Each structure stands twice: as structure tokens, then as C-alpha cells.
Amino acid sequence: MKQGLHLKMGQQLSMTPQLQQAIKLLQLSTLDLQQEIQNALDSNPLLEQEEHNGTQEVSAEQDSSQIDTSEAMTQKEFSEDLPAENNWEESYNQGPNSSTTSSNASYEGDDNGYQGESSTSLQDHLIWQMQLTPFSENDLLIATAIIDSIDESGYLTTSCEAIQESLETEIDDLELDEVQVVLKRIQHFDPIGVAARSTQECLQIQLQHLPEQTLWRHEALTILSKHMDLLGNRDYRTLARKTKLKEAELAEVLQLIQTLEPRPGNQIENSQAQYIVPDVYVKKISGQWVVSLHPDSDPKLSINQQYASLCKGNISKSDSQFIKGHLQEAKWFIKSLESRNETLLKVSNCIVHQQQAFFEYGEEAMKPMVLNDVALEVDMHESTISRVTTQKFMHTARGIFELKYFFSSHLATENGGECSSTAIKALIKKMISAEVTSKPLSDNKIALLLEQQGIKVARRTISKYRELLGIPSSSQRKMLSKLERKSKKC
Template identity: 40%
Template sequence: MKQGLSLRVSQHLALTPQLQQSIRLLQLSTLELSQEVEQMLDDNPFLELTLEEAPREEFGLDKADAPARDDDIDTEGAAEFSPSSPAPDSASATSESEPAATSESDTPDWDGDGSNEVVPDDGEWGGEAPASRNNLSGDDQMDATDLARGQESLQSHLHRQALSLRLSPEDSAALRFLIESLNDDGYLEDSFEELARGLAGDDLEQVEELVHRFTVAMNLLQHLEPVGVGARNLSECLSLQLKALAGAGAGPDDPCHAALAICRQPIDLLARRDVKRLAQLCGESEARIKAAIGLITRLEPKPGRRFVDVERNIVVPDVLVTRIARNGQPKFRVMLNPEVMPRLRVHDIYAGALKSHKGEGHQALQQRLQEARWFIKNIQQRFDTILRVSNAIVERQKSFFVHGELAMRPLVLREIADELGLHESTISRVTTAKYMATPYGTFELKYFFGSALGTETGGNASSTAVRALIRQFVASENLKKPLSDSQISDMLKEQGIECARRTVAKYREALRIAPANLRKAL
């Protein structure tokens, strides 16, 4: 084989570490960004939080805070965030194309970026409010998660009641074991035999003894509060609650007796509200079956629900939209929420010491300094892009901010991307897990985007507005004759909106609205 040299010319596009970081920061939520900032503060000694107001970094998007074209959008409240001078587009995180990153080494190279010529003052940027800090800074303040964890669990509630029972050590241990075997809803999913085999293995005599102990303990457990706890299935849970009601002096005509008969039938008949079939199986009149079903609907199908430690997610908006009065016309001010904007700056003392120090390790420290400067710049660009997109959304959906969701217009990501000169994937990153506080509530930015449905006039109606219209129809329907999906489709056609029955069913399920047969009042 003959060896030789050849020369080949090719082109490829690589993302710099700065641009990779900018894209990653753009798609982070507010909570994730806060964690990223905390991590960077721990890793980089040149970065620090400040509570003092300082000049904004002199770089960013050249049109980052430019107001939307419509004069009705007022961005005076965000003027303090506008960049003082335009920046080159090469460092923008919102590039038109976003290929896979390639690098000759795994270590990011920050040399030459964020130099003193680009960042003359290393100043902090942000709004007027102090940085959002941990709620545990004061002795009398508690985090929302700590408050949630302070709630008593179902097991603790049952154990506390079991202390008042005079039981033998064996029965007390069996009762404690069953309590710990309950799921979050208060049900015992495993059979006594399975629980016993898990403790005794293949010893049949001991298994039988444990099954007997569990049977006695189950009778005790099902008499504890909340009523219905310890049931093996939904029918047993409802029956326990009905027996407790029937034992409270109920007469022969009380619907509890018919309700107990219903619970002994296949549960799917109750789910379908098949009154005629249940009346035949239970030997009761349809009137009594309807009254019994009405009683069952007031019971608690999940006794342990109120003890579940539900994760509390507090949504903090990234953008604030407020309505202002100007010449009697509706105007809106769009501004970033200063509470979610980290106020960062380069540590002046450390940066000054590095300039005068040229000894060992100077190059590594210089790279960390450039990394801190670029981190500040990328966070600034992140909020710049969020504000630009928010301005464009408010301009396009101005009718929503005036009249509500029924006036929502169809909008897709491509329209905003074309208007701002950004890539569609960038708009997708910006609108994911970012929230806007409006006069009608707090919504994710993706909420303002919806597909279009045709109308008789040749125009388009937003799917969001159609869902709101369906919710309005259902809220005003006659409960004795609820609207079917076909009837709702016909009512939408009367409004000039072409919406098929299947589409209505899909929107109804998305709104978590039950079908007509389950909404019907008995």
C-alpha cells in the first residue's frame, strides 16, 4: 500500500462554550436558574451577589428590550434593563441554527471572551429589588416545603389512635405492620397471605398464625379514623363508610341500605350510573337507587387523601404584565420580574488582585474570571430574550389581555420567531417553564400559543378560545340534560367555528370535563 498526503477543505460550525452555556441557561426554569447561580457562586470565586444597584453590563442583544411595534405596549417599566450599547450578534444565544457542539477538548476555553474592552466596569445588572434568597434566612421564616412536611401523615395519625387500644404485644405488632403496609390512599393492596409469607417464609404454621393476627388487626384498623381506611378495594371502602352512617340511627327508608346493596354489585355499574340495571339487581326502585347513588357520591373514595404530603409548587412569574390607563385606551406595561433576576457582579477585589499578580496559576485564574463575566452576560441575554418574546406575545394577544381567553387568537411559534428574527427552537426554549403574570392570572408562555380552527367567514379561531367556549357551554348546561359532544359541536358551528365531534371530545378531556352521562344529575 502506497502512502501519501492529501489536502481537503471542509466547513463545519461549532458552538463555543459561551454559546453552549447561553443556550442551556435559556431553557432553564426560574428554579433551575437559581440552582445554577448558586452552583456557580460556589465554584467561581470571582462571582458574587450584590444588593447594591450598579450599572448594567454593556453587552447584550441590540434589540433586547425594544418595545413591540404596537404603540399599545408600554415597556417603560423595563427601561432600566435596556442595554446601553449594542453587542455583536456572534455571541447571541438565540442563533438561527443550533448544531451539535464540537470541541477539541472537554475543558471549555474562556480565553479572549469578556475582556476588559468588552466589559469595562464588571458592574452588576438587574432590577431594583434585592436578589431572591433562601426563605430560611430569618429565624421566624420557614420554607414552603418545610411547612408541607410538617403535615401529619396517615400512618402517624393511625399510630396515635392505636396507642389508646389495650392490645397484646402480638396484636399491637400486627396492627402496626398493617398500618405501615397501607398505601397513600389508605388501602391495603397486599393480601394477608402475601404479607404473612413475606414475614414467615415457607413456615405454613406460622403463616396461618400471622393471617389470624392480621384478621384481628384489620378489624381494629377499620374502626379507626378516617372511616374507610384499611379497605382492600373501592367497594369495601364505600361499604365501611356507609355502615358507619347506617349505624348512626338510620331508619329503614334511609338510602344507606340501598347504597350498601349497590356496593355489593359490580363497581362498573355504579361508574356508568346504570340506574335500571342496579335497580333490578338490588330489588329497589329507581328513585331509591338514585338517592343511594347521590349518597355514595358524597363519600370519600380515598380516605388517606387529606394526609398525603402533596408537593407544593409555587409558580413565580418571570414577566409581569400590568394594565395602565392612558387616554381611556387599554395599555399594558411589560416588564421582567426583578425578584427572579439574580444580581451578579465580578468580585472587584479579586479581579484587581489578579491584574497585579502574574505568578503561577495566573492563566487558570484569568480563565475563571472570563468565565464569571460570560456567565453574567449569558444570564443578561436570557432575560433579554424572554422580554422580547413576551413583548411580541402581548402585542399579538392584546385581545386576550382586554377581553379574556375567549378572545385568544391563534398563534404558533413560527410567527414569533419570524417577527424577532430568532430560530423556532429558541422560542420553544423561551416559552417552556417561563410564566407571565397577567390581569387574568399567571400562565406559562406556551399558554398563549394555540392552533387555528377554521370559521365560516374564512378566518381562524384559536383552540384556546374554543376550549374556553366549551367550558362556558358546559357550565351553563341543564344538569338534567347535559350537552353531548355532538351538541357542543353543533353549538360551535352556530358560532361560526368548524369543530368536529372528535375534536370537541379531545378538548373536553383536556379540560377534565366528564362525558354527558356522568354529568347528568340524578
């Protein structure tokens, strides 16, 4: 092949630092954005924040290409102070790692149970109990390895064989039985059933921990050990035949099993309240739906003119370059933040404009809408719409929804129109909630009822939507209804 020089014309999109920063800010939620803004303020002396005094609002009736970014009323935040006469120790939640307690004597004679609410992780909670347990040095190493392999739900993610192999260099002649003995001990830590290797084992441990005189304990253990597949499939008819239990008796056993916790780690991990901060608010003002940004999404950032003016003074070259570099970064950050807020407001306004029926009448009136519908209206790429609607939440009179909630697929109606999958799910849920429990509606019957309303949906589609809603089949609902009636009579 002969080598040579050739000229070629072409275009290429370059990911400049400004574009990368704009994309990054676009994907952040309000909480993450607050942290990003704070980091920028801490690292850039030329960036400063002014006192915020309003929210950015736009009416959903306006054209999405012409957005008025006017100031609106400041949203008030209310807080309640603790009573002045309260002692701080009474307000302090004593967790496992608390260095100060009101009374050390309160732990004497008590089990290593969970004391009050905790702000620590599941691993911290288990390590605290491990330190209060009379383990040998080798058992402490094994217990630590086991606790490190427990996930947030409380399940052991590593096999005992793998734990044994990982500790061979630290413990001589370590036997598999030693690992299994320590595992059994940890499985009876609080919460009971932690470090289980399957849901079946987790529920069995919790049942075994109950007093032997607990009603239906033995039958529940039998079902979990021999008929877990039937229980998982909700095949109660076959389950009653296999266990030779009457319907009323089976209902009591199932009620006992339902009191168990299949994810024991959630009792610790979910003890901390997790908050969703809405990115946009929607409210009706003078008959029009108005969209406004959350105040924390629209902070008033500006350039510190005192530092910026130093560039014109008699300073060294390095200082001048330092100031100019941070000045450019501050301008990019402010521009990227403005672009993010403008895009978020524009997309939110478009969603509210297209889904006004939902805000007026509820999810049954939801219209079909896909990313491309919004992308065409706001003149943006679908990937941009996807980024701006991920982990962004809208506060409405009907609740808080992720922006992605308003997107749904199209299904044809009899008159040539279209209906959204969200609306169909709402109709299915409404029909089943209003059905006669002794004669539940089958998927075919629901399809016929929807067809009478002009919505043509296949039976398999009804079945898929019903399963997504977590609703059992008609035969399972009928069996559950019988079991409940039998249980009430008894």
C-alpha cells in the first residue's frame, strides 16, 4: 500500500469542558445539585451566592419555546424547635456506637438487642453486637468476614467455603464447620434472620426463634421447608392438599408467615428517613397550571467583583493566571446552571401542558406520551429529555411524581384514538377494587369491560399489567377471599 498525504473535510462534535459540565449538572437531582454548588463555592473564590428571594415560574398555557423566567412568591419553610426545657439527652437516640449514655447500668442483664433507633449502618449494628459476644480471636476474624459479606437487605452474599478460603492465611487449619458455627451465631443477632443465604432460610430462622408453643409454628416450618415453591406461586389449593390443612387452618399459617420479615436488613437500613426534594412545583393559579422551580435549584450565583478586579492591578503573572482561570470557571458554572434550570423548566412545562387531563382528573385521564413527543416540542434530543427527567421529581396536588412517571406507551382505541398504558393500569386497578370478592374478574372479563369503553387490549396485556401492579390472578384472589371468610368465621 502506497503511503501519502490526503486532505479530508469533516465535522466532529468535541466534548468541551463546558459541555461536560452542563451535561453533569443536567443529570443531578436537587439534593446532588446543592452539594455540587457548595463544592463550587468552596473551591472557587470568584464565585459567590446572593440571598435567594424567589422561585422561577412559568404557566403551562404558554408556548414551551417562550418561557418567562419571572420572579414569584418565596416559598416559606416552617420548622419546629425542641422545647427549651427538654434535656438534650432525652432527645438523643442512643445507638450502638453512642459514646455517651444516660445510664450504663441499663445494659446489665439485657440481651444484645437493639436499643432504640439507630443512625448507623447494618454492618455497624452487627459489629456492635459481635463486640459484646464472647468470641475467641479466631471466631472474631470469622465473624468480621461474615459481616463484611452481608448486603443491605441482610443476606450473606458469599459462601462459607469462600469465607474459609479467604481466612486460610490468617487462621491455621480452619475447618468449614467453624465458619458455619459462627454463621449460626450471627444469624441470631438482631435483626433475627440476618446473614441468611436465602429467603427460605431467613424465614425459617425467624420461625425457629419463636417460642415452641406459638400456634401454627410447626406447620409454618413444614411449609417453608417442603413447599416453598407452592407458597411463592400462591398455589394455596395445592398447598392445602399437600399439607392436609383445612382452609381456615391454612389461613392461620399464612397469617403467621406474613408476620415475618423477608429482608431483615431493612429494619436497620430504613430506620433513617429518606427525603425526596421536588425539583419543580405545579399549582393552579387563576385557572392556569403554573410550573415553578425549587428555590434550591435556582440559587443566585454571581462573580465576586472585588477579586475579579484584581486582574487589572499590579500583580504577578501566576496570580493573574489564577484569577483569570477561576473567573472563567465561575462564568462557565453559572452559565451551565442557568442552562440546566431553563431546560428543566421547559421540559416540565411541556409535560404539564400535554398532561393537563391528569392534573385535572387523575391517572385514568393520563395521555400517552413518549420522549420523542417532548423532544419535538422543545426542540431537543431524546437523550437530553431522558437526562433531565431522571431522578427529577414534580410536586403536584395529587402527590410527588418522578418526571418519568408521565411517560407511557400508546395503545389504540376503537374510535382511532390512543390511550396510555398508565391510564389502562389505573382502570384495571379500579375494576378489581370494585369487584365482588366471591366472583373476581378474570383477565378476559376485564378485557371485555375495557372494550365496552372503546379500549382494545389483549388478554395477555391485561395479565402483564395486573402482574406489574402486584395483583394476584382471579383464581388466587378467589382463594384468598375464601380463606379470609373462613378465618373470620373461626
